Amino acid sequence: MRVVNYSEFRNNLTENLNAVNEDREIVVVSRNQGKNVVVMDLDEYNSIQETLHLTSTKANRKRLEEAIAEMNKGKSVKHKLIEK
Numbered sequence: 001m002r003v004v005n006y007s008e009f010r011n012n013l014t015e016n017l018n019a020v021n022e023d024r025e026i027v028v029v030s031r032n033q034g035k036n037v038v039v040m041d042l043d044e045y046n047s048i049q050e051t052l053h054l055t056s057t058k059a060n061r062k063r064l065e066e067a068i069a070e071m072n073k074g075k076s077v078k079h080k081l082i083e084k
Contacts, residue, residue, distance in 0.1 A: 001027075001028060002016075002025055002027045003028045003030060004027060004028070004029060005029070005030050005031075006031050006032070009027065009029045009039075020039055020041050021041050024041055024044060026038060026040045026044075027039040027040075
């Protein structure tokens with residue numbers, strides 16, 4: 001995670017955005033006035049949102065934990081993907 005102040009972020013905008021997109025770097029922009037902000041790659045953000053959604057209910061978390069436990073015990077079945 002990279003922390004930069006607002007002026008540094010603005011002056012090196014392309015470099016900072018490239019680091020976010022290409023290196024999956026999370027950039028925290030600190031501000032003298034106001035709250036800090038986080039800049040992150042959209043795919044990374046969407047992944048976090050999906051994880052939050054999948055774990056948002058107790059029942060779903062339990063199902064996921066059980067599935068992971070079965071997989072770790074070797075109880076999973078490997079399937080070939082269907083190619084179109």
